[in-house]
Amino acid sequence: MSCDDPCAAEQALDAILADLDENRIRKSIDKPIEAVFCAFVERLQSSVELPAAGELFAQLAGAIYRDALRAPWKVTDPQGTAMMLLERHYKGPQSIGYHAAVADATRPTIGSLTLVLTQLVEIIRTKERQEYVDNVFTRHLDPSNWRLRCEIVEILRERYPSLLPLDLLACEVWQLVDEIPAMILRILSSCSAVAGIASSHQNPPSN
Numbered sequence: 001m002s003c004d005d006p007c008a009a010e011q012a013l014d015a016i017l018a019d020l021d022e023n024r025i026r027k028s029i030d031k032p033i034e035a036v037f038c039a040f041v042e043r044l045q046s047s048v049e050l051p052a053a054g055e056l057f058a059q060l061a062g063a064i065y066r067d068a069l070r071a072p073w074k075v076t077d078p079q080g081t082a083m084m085l086l087e088r089h090y091k092g093p094q095s096i097g098y099h100a101a102v103a104d105a106t107r108p109t110i111g112s113l114t115l116v117l118t119q120l121v122e123i124i125r126t127k128e129r130q131e132y133v134d135n136v137f138t139r140h141l142d143p144s145n146w147r148l149r150c151e152i153v154e155i156l157r158e159r160y161p162s163l164l165p166l167d168l169l170a171c172e173v174w175q176l177v178d179e180i181p182a183m184i185l186r187i188l189s190s191c192s193a194v195a196g197i198a199s200s201h202q203n204p205p206s207n
Contacts, residue, residue, distance in 0.1 A: 009151035012140045013184075019136040020188060029128050032068040037121045041114065053105040053113070057082035060117055064124050070132070082120065089123045090116075137181045149177040156183050163187045 018024070040060055044050065051059070062078030075081045087098040094100070105116040142148060153176045157169055164183065168176065176183065 009148055009155055012148065013152050013155055016136055016140045016184060017188075019140075020133065020184070025129060025132065028070055029132060030125060033064055033121060033125050033128070036064050036068040037117070041117070044113075050113075053102045053116075054079060054083075056105070056113070056117065057086065057101070057120060060120060061085065061124065064121065069128060085123050085127075086120060090119060092116075133181075133185075141180060146177065149180060150174060152180055153177060153183070156180070156187070160187050163190045 037060070040063055044056070050056065058079035058081075061082040062075055065075045065078070065081070083098050086101040090096055090098065090101040092100040092104045095103070101116050101120075105113045141152075150173050153173045157164065157173075161169060164186065168179075168183070
């Protein structure tokens with residue numbers, strides 16, 4: 001992207017903010033995932049006999065990746081995908097990881113299975129949101145265009161001085177060109193409606 005056009009930086013920033021609008025993210029990511037999950041739970045409730053916990057995890061992960069994500073694709077190994085996600089990110093009341101998820105899902109307590117499935121859905125949702133936010137910045141921030149990024153920093157500091165820390169405002173513009181994503185997410189996180197975007201990006205699950 002060229003900065004010969006003085007509006008280029010404003011256009012890039014406005015495009016980022018539009019793409020990070022919480023309503024847009026909920027419509028494109030959260031709602032499709034929620035719809036698949038609700039349909040999955042309804043099928044479970046009408047089932048006479050349930051598969052093993054590991055098989056249910058695989059079925060749910062496969063359904064979400066196939067039917068709910070922005071770029072649908074069928075995982076070649078849904079069981080392995082579910083195992084990986086739960087092993088890395090599942091946090092149960094007493095333990096963490098995949099085996100803890102299986103143990104928690106098979107407890108006789110009412111709702112135990114649903115709680116584990118809900119956390120699996122949340123893990124996938126969080127990762128999808130994180131990837132979406134990363135892609136937004138990749139699309140709109142050309143790392144080779146130093147001037148564009150400097151101008152975006154200037155616009156951010158002019159538009160949102162009350163939402164940025166004083167020590168950051170005291171920095172030179174060139175010192176902040178690599179901090180644009182953090183600055184934007186900080187600004188967005190000041191609004192409760194988009195706090196989820198910032199938290200999921202700042203504390204992302206490891207790949």
